[in-house]
């Protein structure tokens with residue numbers, strides 16, 4: 001798909017066609033899995049299509065990276081072995097010891113652990129601030145040393161909303177970059193680069209891949225200097241996905257739009273059901289008018305997503321028991337796949353934030369609402385909560 005055609009195309013067309021032209025020799029409409037580590041050179045330094053060694057580039061990965069860039073309306077996309085590998089590469093490419101980052105006070109536990117237990121040892125400081133509170137983010141910035149304002153929106157697991165356009169201004173006023181973890185929204189629902197963010201990062205393990213069969217990460221940028229820094233570090237650090245993983249992730253991308261619409265349809269039904277359930281003390285979903293971030297979410301997201309969190313009226317043990325009783329909702333970590341998942345963040349995905357400012361409520365249950373028949377999901381939740 002040419003650059004000009006890509007710019008004029010709708011999201012679903014880009015998701016299906018961007019990044020790859022049918023193979024010139026065979027006409028294969030899907031990128032082949034190039035299971036090769038190296039490439040024959042036509043004389044020393046005579047690379048065919050720039051391919052030299054598969055840590056640096058592999059055609060199956062190139063196709064995926066083109067699609068990722070197109071989905072986020074960026075200039076360059078980069079695929080990684082996991083979301084955390086993508087995050088680590090951003091941090092090591094763009095910060096140095098003594099620098100500082102502002103991070104969400106409600107973030108994926110593994111992201112917090114990366115900042116707090118790994119990057120900190122190398123001299124990278126961080127301060128948590130609520131992504132929904134611009135004054136708190138501004139106050140957390142250390143003029144001269146803050147290099148990155150890092151946000152999730154919606155956050156994991158409390159679904160707090162940050163105003164990307166306003167956060168970009170706060171970051172840029174301080175001479176920092178805005179990084180948005182767009183995993184929960186997916187590029188179908190929200191495109192942070194269009195709203196002024198500098199870097200988008202994904203755990204493609206989630207909605208982008210969409211089928212719970214592959215772990216991966218992505219970075220997308222518009223600025224070519226940032227692209228150069230990420231290219232250098234992607235190759236130098238080597239946390240790249242293999243061609244089989246790239247193939248699976250790319251296959252998932254093609255149906256992202258239809259899947260997301262169904263995730264949103266089902267999540268809306270689940271939210272309505274839980275809102276009137278006697279065992280539920282609070283439903284957290286950005287689509288609810290009473291959600292504090294509803295207006296911002298309505299402005300910057302196409303719809304409100306497939307993630308729903310709620311608090312059990314009878315406390316922690318009742319929440320744990322309900323998670324164990326569900327059957328159609330599979331008890332498990334992760335999110336964004338076609339199948340519905342249920343989990344207890346305090347004892348599962350967010351155990352690494354226990355005892356910190358990022359601790360999550362003990363009675364919280366997080367749902368990744370899948371694309372099964374909605375009525376079956378409601379019956380299952382009713383049984384789990386009874």
Ligand SMILES: Cc1ncc(COP(=O)(O)O)c(C=O)c1O
Pocket residue numbers: 082083084085108110111152156181183184202203204205215216217334
């Ligand atoms: C919002 C968010 N960001 C990043 C990650 C890390 O991604 P991965 O598990 O692919 O390393 C996750 C994983 O759950 C996540 O939920």
